[in-house]
Amino acid sequence: MLPTRWITFWRDHLRDRWYLLVPVALVVVGVLIPLAYLLVRAAQADPDVLYRLVVRMRTLELLWNTVALTGGVLVGTMLLAFPLAWLTARTTLPGTRIMTWLGVLPLAIPGYVMAYALLGATGSQGVLNQVVGLPIDRLHGYWGAWAALSLGTFPYLFLNLRTALLGLDPAIEESAQALGYPRHQVFWRVVLPQLRPALLAGGLLVGLHVLGDFGVVSLMRFETFSYALYLQYTASYDRIYAACLALMLLALTIAVLVLEARLLKGLLYHRTGTGTGRPATPVSLGAWTGPAYGGVGFIALTSVVIPAGTVVYWMASAAQTGVPWGGLGTALWDSFSASAPAAFLAASLALPVAYLSVRMPSQLTAGLERIAYLGYATPPLAFALALIVFTLQVLPFAYQTLGLLVVAYALHFMAEAVGPIRSALYQAPPNIEEAARSLGRTPLHAFASVTLPLLRPGLIVSVAFVFLSAMKELPLTFLLSPLGFDPLALNVWSYANEAMFADAAPYALAIMGFSALFVGLLLVREKTTSRQTHAAPMS
Amino acid sequence: MINKTWTVWSVLGAVLLSSMALMGCGTGDDADTTDAESDELVIYTGRSQALVEPLVEMYREQTDREVRVRYGSDAQLLAALAEEGDQSPADVFWANTTGALGNAAEEGRLTDLPDDLLGMADYFVPSNAQWTPVTARFRVLAYNTDRVDPEDLPSSVLDLPAQSNLEGRFGWTPAYSSFQDFVTALRVVEDSASAATWLADVEANLDPNSYTSNTPLVEALAAEEIDAGLTNHYYVLRKRYGDAKVDDESTIDPEAPIAIHRFADGDVGNLALVTGAGVLQTSTAPEAGHDFLRFLLNTDAQTFAAETVNEYPVVNGIDVPSYMLPVDEALQTSPEFDLEQLRNIDGTLDLLRNQGLL
Numbered sequence: 001m002l003p004t005r006w007i008t009f010w011r012d013h014l015r016d017r018w019y020l021l022v023p024v025a026l027v028v029v030g031v032l033i034p035l036a037y038l039l040v041r042a043a044q045a046d047p048d049v050l051y052r053l054v055v056r057m058r059t060l061e062l063l064w065n066t067v068a069l070t071g072g073v074l075v076g077t078m079l080l081a082f083p084l085a086w087l088t089a090r091t092t093l094p095g096t097r098i099m100t101w102l103g104v105l106p107l108a109i110p111g112y113v114m115a116y117a118l119l120g121a122t123g124s125q126g127v128l129n130q131v132v133g134l135p136i137d138r139l140h141g142y143w144g145a146w147a148a149l150s151l152g153t154f155p156y157l158f159l160n161l162r163t164a165l166l167g168l169d170p171a172i173e174e175s176a177q178a179l180g181y182p183r184h185q186v187f188w189r190v191v192l193p194q195l196r197p198a199l200l201a202g203g204l205l206v207g208l209h210v211l212g213d214f215g216v217v218s219l220m221r222f223e224t225f226s227y228a229l230y231l232q233y234t235a236s237y238d239r240i241y242a243a244c245l246a247l248m249l250l251a252l253t254i255a256v257l258v259l260e261a262r263l264l265k266g267l268l269y270h271r272t273g274t275g276t277g278r279p280a281t282p283v284s285l286g287a288w289t290g291p292a293y294g295g296v297g298f299i300a301l302t303s304v305v306i307p308a309g310t311v312v313y314w315m316a317s318a319a320q321t322g323v324p325w326g327g328l329g330t331a332l333w334d335s336f337s338a339s340a341p342a343a344f345l346a347a348s349l350a351l352p353v354a355y356l357s358v359r360m361p362s363q364l365t366a367g368l369e370r371i372a373y374l375g376y377a378t379p380p381l382a383f384a385l386a387l388i389v390f391t392l393q394v395l396p397f398a399y400q401t402l403g404l405l406v407v408a409y410a411l412h413f414m415a416e417a418v419g420p421i422r423s424a425l426y427q428a429p430p431n432i433e434e435a436a437r438s439l440g441r442t443p444l445h446a447f448a449s450v451t452l453p454l455l456r457p458g459l460i461v462s463v464a465f466v467f468l469s470a471m472k473e474l475p476l477t478f479l480l481s482p483l484g485f486d487p488l489a490l491n492v493w494s495y496a497n498e499a500m501f502a503d504a505a506p507y508a509l510a511i512m513g514f515s516a517l518f519v520g521l522l523l524v525r526e527k528t529t530s531r532q533t534h535a536a537p538m539s
Numbered sequence: 540m541i542n543k544t545w546t547v548w549s550v551l552g553a554v555l556l557s558s559m560a561l562m563g564c565g566t567g568d569d570a571d572t573t574d575a576e577s578d579e580l581v582i583y584t585g586r587s588q589a590l591v592e593p594l595v596e597m598y599r600e601q602t603d604r605e606v607r608v609r610y611g612s613d614a615q616l617l618a619a620l621a622e623e624g625d626q627s628p629a630d631v632f633w634a635n636t637t638g639a640l641g642n643a644a645e646e647g648r649l650t651d652l653p654d655d656l657l658g659m660a661d662y663f664v665p666s667n668a669q670w671t672p673v674t675a676r677f678r679v680l681a682y683n684t685d686r687v688d689p690e691d692l693p694s695s696v697l698d699l700p701a702q703s704n705l706e707g708r709f710g711w712t713p714a715y716s717s718f719q720d721f722v723t724a725l726r727v728v729e730d731s732a733s734a735a736t737w738l739a740d741v742e743a744n745l746d747p748n749s750y751t752s753n754t755p756l757v758e759a760l761a762a763e764e765i766d767a768g769l770t771n772h773y774y775v776l777r778k779r780y781g782d783a784k785v786d787d788e789s790t791i792d793p794e795a796p797i798a799i800h801r802f803a804d805g806d807v808g809n810l811a812l813v814t815g816a817g818v819l820q821t822s823t824a825p826e827a828g829h830d831f832l833r834f835l836l837n838t839d840a841q842t843f844a845a846e847t848v849n850e851y852p853v854v855n856g857i858d859v860p861s862y863m864l865p866v867d868e869a870l871q872t873s874p875e876f877d878l879e880q881l882r883n884i885d886g887t888l889d890l891l892r893n894q895g896l897l
Binding site: 053057058116119120123124125126138140218219221231233234235237239381384385388389392396399400475478479483484486490491494495496497498499500503 | 581587588589590607608609610611612613614615617618619621622623624626628638639642714716719748749750751752754755757758759761762763764774777778888891892895897
């Protein structure tokens with residue numbers, strides 16, 4: 001049954017696009033290695049011990065905590081991301097570019113730094129009480145984790161939504177309005193359904209991030225699955241039962257992925273009429289300008305200013321030790337030399353995966369795309385251990401090299417790159433690509449000259465996502481980097497873990513500053529393109 | 540025009556990718572050749588980079604060898620060593636916890652150390668002769684000086700559950716290795732049943748906050764989220780005195796209103812624990828490993844540990860800062876205890892799991 005399907009698929013779609021198979025194979029192998037590793041390790045478990053560990057009330061508690069936190073953070077990020085996306089994509093509000101930039105910055109802040117910042121801001125001894133006289137209980141538990149994760153991950157949703165809003169063809173909205181629908185109905189019945197791929201892609205990243213988070217939940221003392229998983233590795237130096245827990249976590253993720261696939265089925269959002277799409281006319285906010293700025297200000301204050309301010313405060317208390325410029329330079333270069341190639345590699349891998357799943361929808365390509373997400377959902381420690389086993393067996397010369405680290409980052413974070421590209425592809429009409437082919441271009445040439453330019457905003461967001469994640473990544477870096485590799489993230493963690501916050505501060509600021517710069521550069525490039533695209537009609 | 544910007548974009552990507560590939564191959568070849576000739580010393584350490592790097596830098600100055608360090612947590616590195624198996628490039632395992640060393644020894648990853656090396660440390664040398672202690676730390680009860688009168692604190696950790704003034708204001712770290720080592724010691728000194736009762740009583744009477752590790756616990760203590768908590772002595776000292784290097788406690792104001800309470804001499808609540816290091820079976824340069832271990836026990840390295848990290852030396856004749864309890868007095872507070880016995884962690888994990896703490 002299946003082989004026939006593969007053969008048909010090959011004949012129909014891939015014979016003249018065989019080169020797509022190279023990245024696709026890399027993705028499948030790269031993601032299945034950790035999975036196979038986990039299965040092998042889990043199979044070594046003693047069933048009695050496993051039963052005692054897994055079948056108990058605590059597992060249910062953890063499950064409930066994990067689900068409740070994921071759901072809560074999804075709602076929280078939606079509330080933050082949606083208004084911000086609309087403001088920056090659809091209004092005449094001055095300064096939308098800066099707002100966009102501010103809306104990405106929380107991704108530059110490591111989760112545990114965000115948690116420490118919120119812990120330092122609240123409570124009777126907290127900054128808010130000491131300086132402003134605002135006595136809030138010191139954050140902890142569900143709401144603490146909820147706040148830190150919502151503030152830290154909403155950019156995933158925000159950027160996905162914004163890209164989709166920018167690419168939305170206003171003609172449909174206008175038709176609906178012409179047909180007499182009031183504005184709010186147009187929004188619910190026309191705009192929102194079109195945003196579904198972006199909502200799902202962003203929501204999926206937020207959800208997977210929460211499922212896998214350890215830094216925030218541990219500091220906020222809220223026990224989820226990934227927390228239990230960490231304890232299993234730490235408490236008993238045990239990788240076998242940890243593998244069992246990791247598989248349980250993956251099962252949870254697969255449930256989410258299946259759900260998302262259901263919701264995504266049968267979507268088609270590109271133009272089918274003649275002519276070319278145009279950007280929507282931005283709305284003038286009038287009397288709402290003040291409240292809009294107020295809202296954006298509040299989001300920026302809580303998600304960027306408080307954590308960045310906290311780190312600056314740490315730094316100020318380190319006046320006597322001074323800034324370790326030399327160490328900072330090497331660390332910055334190490335961070336960059338792994339994160340930047342990983343970001344481009346991840347985007348290049350995600351492109352064929354997303355292309356196949358959008359343009360040649362079938363169970364096969366949908367499955368392929370889900371596989372990309374599994375890599376993201378595999379706990380990074382297990383991912384790293386799997387790659388240790390694999391490289392030492394198969395490619396021993398690659399062990400502990402920068403190349404391996406880059407590939408590991410790219411495979412692990414590729415899921416972050418798939419969503420934005422996929423959303424952009426849904427909006428890119430396939431008929432111009434077909435037109436280009438009928439004019440005699442090869443599929444690759446037609447894609448590169450016609451579709452690729454339309455994907456650019458999506459690609460930029462993809463690169464930014466992966467870059468920012470790789471800059472902060474810890475477990476993969478600890479175990480897979482070349483010996484002596486000393487990036488910013490490891491420095492921040494090492495000092496903060498020893499409560500040497502003053503020494504951690506310069507490195508944390510470097511991560512934030514450099515990430516902000518990188519994202520800023522990407523966004524500037526995005527602006528020039530969208531102007532060019534609109535100025536030059538492509539027919 | 541669009542194609543032009545795209546060309547720039549793809550060229551940039553291609554350059555980055557190929558440079559990465561080149562660097563990757565470069566490092567690969569490097570590692571290959573140096574490994575074979577083994578003129579390199581590879582250290583895997585669960586201690587923080589912040590505490591290790593200055594020492595390694597000192598060591599680099601006195602050796603011809605290339606010294607490379609892999610950082611991580613004890614657990615991460617033990618898992619990595621297990622997966623690397625015979626192909627591990629590591630020579631030395633330098634652990635942050637006694638339990639991790641016990642695990643490494645039990646799994647047969649460590650080699651026997653030469654007698655002269657084992658003779659260097661004056662305290663805490665394990666009977667299995669496979670690792671040497673490097674520094675010592677003590678379990679303590681930390682409290683907030685603005686909120687608690689030390690007179691009210693108990694003289695035995697076993698009396699903690701009766702401390703009703705700490706109800707809802709007490710913190711511990713049930714998932715953290717040094718706490719687990721303490722519970723193991725409790726099981727050995729008393730018995731498993733009393734240890735279970737103690738855990739249950741603390742849970743029932745004090746409604747404690749569980750922190751993942753000592754740093755967040757001490758932060759919470761300074762922020763008045765809790766009034767007292769069980770931790771290791773040096774976290775309290777570092778938070779109280781910050782980065783200030785002082786010899787006389789009276790000359791500076793504490794940076795945080797927290798202090799150490801010690802239980803009566805010999806109480807298991809004052810348990811001494813050690814960090815330590817051993818040479819791995821996979822080492823291609825065991826002599827170099829021994830040399831590094833000897834370095835860690837010399838006066839400079841031991842003084843660094845005392846002054847910078849506020850841990851205790853394990854060799855006689857090293858001065859500690861005056862705000863630390865002198866070495867001999869500190870040693871007297873801990874019960875006589877063979878650290879080998881801390882190996883039996885499974886019973887402890889079972890207790891913690893039964894109590895719903897893990």
